[in-house]
Amino acid sequence: MxxxxxxxxxxxxxxxLRIVGFYVAVIALWSLLGRVEVWSPxxxxxPEKVFASLRTxxxxxxxxxxxxxxxxxxxxxxxISFVLGMALGxxxxxxxxxxxxxxxxxxxxxxxxxxxxxxxxxxxxxxSETAIIFVVLMGSTFSIAISARAGxxxxxxxxxxxxxxxxxxxxxxxxxxxxxxxxxxxxxxxxQGWSFAWRSLMAGELLFVSVGLGHLLDVGRNLNNINMxxxxxxxxxxxxxxxxxxxxxxAEAWVRERWGFAAA
Amino acid sequence: xxxxADTGRQGGGRASAASDPEPLxxxxxISKHFRTSRQDTLALDxxxxxxxxxxxxxxxxxxxxxxxxxxxxxxxxxxxxxxxAVFEGAPIRGMAQQRAVVFQEPALFPWxxxxxxxxxxLKLRGVPKEQRREIVDRQxxxxxxxxxxxxxxxxxxxxxxxxxxxxxxxxxxxxxxxxDEPFAALDAQTRDDLQLELQSVWARIGTTVLFxxxxxxxxxxxxxxxxxxxxxxxRIKKIIxxxxxxxxxxxxxxVADLAAAVRxxxxxxxxxxxxxxxx
Ligand SMILES: Nc1ncnc2c1ncn2[C@@H]1O[C@H](COP(=O)(O)OP(=O)(O)OP(=O)(O)O)[C@@H](O)[C@H]1O
Ligand SMILES: [Mg+2]
Numbered sequence: 001m002x003x004x005x006x007x008x009x010x011x012x013x014x015x016x017l018r019i020v021g022f023y024v025a026v027i028a029l030w031s032l033l034g035r036v037e038v039w040s041p042x043x044x045x046x047p048e049k050v051f052a053s054l055r056t057x058x059x060x061x062x063x064x065x066x067x068x069x070x071x072x073x074x075x076x077x078x079x080i081s082f083v084l085g086m087a088l089g090x091x092x093x094x095x096x097x098x099x100x101x102x103x104x105x106x107x108x109x110x111x112x113x114x115x116x117x118x119x120x121x122x123x124x125x126x127x128s129e130t131a132i133i134f135v136v137l138m139g140s141t142f143s144i145a146i147s148a149r150a151g152x153x154x155x156x157x158x159x160x161x162x163x164x165x166x167x168x169x170x171x172x173x174x175x176x177x178x179x180x181x182x183x184x185x186x187x188x189x190x191x192q193g194w195s196f197a198w199r200s201l202m203a204g205e206l207l208f209v210s211v212g213l214g215h216l217l218d219v220g221r222n223l224n225n226i227n228m229x230x231x232x233x234x235x236x237x238x239x240x241x242x243x244x245x246x247x248x249x250x251a252e253a254w255v256r257e258r259w260g261f262a263a264a
Numbered sequence: 265x266x267x268x269a270d271t272g273r274q275g276g277g278r279a280s281a282a283s284d285p286e287p288l289x290x291x292x293x294i295s296k297h298f299r300t301s302r303q304d305t306l307a308l309d310x311x312x313x314x315x316x317x318x319x320x321x322x323x324x325x326x327x328x329x330x331x332x333x334x335x336x337x338x339x340x341x342x343x344x345x346x347x348x349a350v351f352e353g354a355p356i357r358g359m360a361q362q363r364a365v366v367f368q369e370p371a372l373f374p375w376x377x378x379x380x381x382x383x384x385x386l387k388l389r390g391v392p393k394e395q396r397r398e399i400v401d402r403q404x405x406x407x408x409x410x411x412x413x414x415x416x417x418x419x420x421x422x423x424x425x426x427x428x429x430x431x432x433x434x435x436x437x438x439x440x441x442x443x444d445e446p447f448a449a450l451d452a453q454t455r456d457d458l459q460l461e462l463q464s465v466w467a468r469i470g471t472t473v474l475f476x477x478x479x480x481x482x483x484x485x486x487x488x489x490x491x492x493x494x495x496x497x498x499r500i501k502k503i504i505x506x507x508x509x510x511x512x513x514x515x516x517x518x519v520a521d522l523a524a525a526v527r528x529x530x531x532x533x534x535x536x537x538x539x540x541x542x543x
Binding site for chain 2: 156158159161162163164165166167168169172176177180181183257258259260261
């Protein structure tokens with residue numbers, strides 16, 4: 001299992017071939033549909049035009065600026081939501097009273113689509129950076145809180161005992177047993193939290209006038225530039241997939257290696 | 265044949281133990297109730313057991329007679345009971361490194377590999393890195409796990425997991441090793457192997473062991489004394505001395521004879537049924 005990462009086997013080669021083949025086919029079909037002009041090119045552009053737009057908007061810095069602004073908001077919102085979510089999760093896991101009271105609120109708010117916080121955020125914070133970060137925050141905090149709570153509650157009492165009989169103090173128990181045992185559940189929760197945060201950020205930027213990827217989509221629409229709209233959407237997809245694969249994919253592989261398939 | 269000691273006066277049975285040394289672990293008049301909304305179980309009723317230094321004690325008895333309860337009290341996992349549990353002259357107030365436990369289920373940490381699991385107690389204690397390495401290498405060799413030191417827990421077989429648990433317990437050099445049916449989930453062959461291994465480990469390091477098992481033959485193979493418990497309420501019925509040479513194997517005739525004697529005691533434990541639960 002571990003060696004397969006170093007030496008690409010025949011199987012991984014074939015898998016890669018299948019995936020590349022699929023995308024080549026999709027783009028070829030897209031290109032064909034574009035060329036035949038089944039739909040108006042103002043509504044359905046050819047891939048060549050979309051890639052050209054992508055190149056222009058990368059070259060003139062629009063995409064990079066937007067990307068930077070969006071990522072900044074995302075990171076700030078996500079980091080705050082991690083701290084908040086962990087605190088809420090640990091609190092509701094440790095205290096029965098907190099679980100009965102705050103725990104219920106967390107569950108309720110998690111079911112609320114985070115973009116619905118936007119009107120409230122605008123009323124509270126105005127059309128500001130704070131408002132949009134607030135929306136991102138609300139997107140991921142509750143997923144992280146719920147997974148932190150589940151992770152801590154799911155700790156087998158047997159492992160607590162094992163640590164105790166090996167001489168763990170209360171602090172050591174948290175540091176060396178409770179926290180690492182929470183990792184599989186946290187990875188799931190943080191992945192879900194990230195995807196909620198990303199979605200609400202894009203929605204928020206779309207409804208908002210300021211620099212950002214979501215805003216660029218709106219710019220494209222205002223200019224009636226379908227190529228640009230497609231190009232920005234591709235960037236948004238690429239960022240989502242990259243974070244998912246690179247960050248969370250690795251974290252999940254790390255968990256799978258240790259816990260085995262049971263936790264995957 | 266077996267020298268049979270009375271429940272009340274352990275130590276008298278052994279010719280060699282003329283003057284009773286100070287017990288390492290003394291459980292005196294231990295009673296334990298489990299109260300739930302539905303029932304009140306008397307899991308232990310006035311149990312007294314004294315364990316001498318370097319002694320290997322096996323506890324057998326039917327399911328539900330309070331073996332695990334007694335072991336948990338000795339470990340300090342359970343501190344809510346009547347009576348007195350004293351270890352090295354001081355009352356037991358909670359869990360401690362000197363009383364290591366090998367649990368029936370493999371209680372290993374899945375986020376650590378075998379080596380880091382065995383190292384765990386040493387790290388908590390702040391043992392320097394070089395010394396930790398040395399101790400862990402020695403323990404892994406002792407239980408035949410050296411080749412698997414980098415493996416994660418889910419990659420081990422059941423027997424290997426229990427050996428890793430044993431190594432982890434031994435690494436902290438406990439004064440007593442408490443084992444609760446550590447081999448119960450294993451097949452007969454692995455179990456025989458581990459019994460031999462445990463005997464040789466014990467012979468080499470000579471720690472004190474309190475060992476719970478359902479398996480009478482296992483108890484006779486491993487123990488200096490076998491404690492037979494009876495259920496409802498949990499009591500010590502007999503303590504049987506096993507004055508046999510070591511290492512012992514399951515095929516020894518003397519082992520079979522003593523196992524029969526223990527089994528005889530066990531058969532009678534169910535003879536006078538009492539109501540199990542007071543409602
Ligand atoms: N947490 C608990 N709550 C209520 N009753 C309990 C609890 N733990 C044990 N008991 C009861 O105490 C009695 C002794 O249990 P214990 O686990 O010590 O038995 P045992 O001898 O170890 O059995 P086994 O051989 O099946 O492991 C049983 O009747 C059991 O039902
Ligand atoms: Mg038990």
